Amino acid sequence: MPVIRRRELPSSQYSQNALTSLLPVLERVYRARGIESLEEIDLQLGHLLPYHNMRDIDAAVEALLPVVCQHKRLLVVGDFDADGACSTAVVIRALRLMGASNIEYLVPNRFDFGYGLSPPLV
Secondary structure, eight states: OOOOOOOOOOTTTTTTTTTTTHHHHHHEEEEEEEEGGGGOOOOOOGOOOOGGGSSTHHHHHHHHHHHTTTTOOEEOOOOOHHHHHHHHHHHHHHHHHHHOOOOOEOOHHHHHHHHSSTTTTT
8 A cells, every 4th residue: 555655845945924825735735846925826917927038939920920810720739638728728719819710729649649749740
């Protein structure tokens, strides 16, 4: 029978009240990941990194803009795990909000195409 061992978390580096308003299990998970304040888990858009700090963002916009404006076909290749499915849906929704209308998605079978955007899939 496997034994579950509880790892002790260093308490000295965390302020006393930083995460105590959360459920105990969430507090423990966040503390185990080095989260020290509620601000670090704030999911509001204002806390996202500025888009202009993304590498090659200008090239991406330059490639995507004419496709969206001319209503050309777009294919979003996703993944079937939790974050892949969510990000595929978010990308499709964002592109539609930007005016794209001819969008499809593909969630490839990893047994046929492997993991990620593989050459056989392309």
